[in-house]
Amino acid sequence: MAKATAKDLDIAQELILFLNRADEGLLPPKSEGEESEEFDTESYDDLERFHKLTMEFLRIPSALERVVWGMQCILDSGLLDPDSNVLDVHPEIMANQTAAEERGELLAALKDIHYALNFSPSCQKGATHIQRCCCAKCANETAEAAIAKAQKSNQAPEAAKDKS
Incomplete structure (x- = not known):
């Protein structure tokens, strides 16, 4: 058409x-x-x-x-909500969009954790995010950074719960 x-x-x-x-x-x-x-x-x-x-x-x-x-x-086409009197997007498409956005946020967080676990700016051996450093100092720094980032991202939902 x-x-x-x-x-x-x-x-x-x-x-x-x-x-x-x-x-x-x-x-x-x-x-x-x-x-x-x-x-x-x-x-x-x-x-x-x-x-x-x-x-x-x-x-x-x-x-x-x-x-x-x-x-x-x-x-x-199934793109529009058949139960709506206006041109609303079908609820299943909206649910899929929300799920895709959530997957995108999760993927970004996983990439940040992966980066943090594989790179320390103060590495004595000069390792990059491609080369994983195995010195104790880097291992501690990257683990602490990953934990701090995860805690920070988990605090936002809890703060929202406290307000309601």
Whole structure:
């Protein structure tokens, strides 16, 4: 299904405006700069003009089809909440998004711990995070850093619990 373009959406909105105005008893002006004209549904000339203007919208290649059928594809895709009256994302997608964010936070914490366990800036042997140093000083510093970081990240949820 081809995606509706901005022009397609403009055409669909113009059609809706045209039909709403006709329902209110108005036709677009015959020329630019004039005001809308009264639409007399008993007048053959007004009905003929209404038909001609309506057909102009329908002759625009595929614009309305892309808007209507594109929306139908979105509704049928399972991306939207079928129980909502507005365009809300499906609850399962939202749950998956939340889980992905939590996994990302956990992965970042694990990478920080891995880095802390494998690198000490004061290493006497000049080890990098790629080369694990095995001196006692580095082992103590990295373990203390990992524990401190883990405790710090665990304190935030506890502080939030204390406030509630």
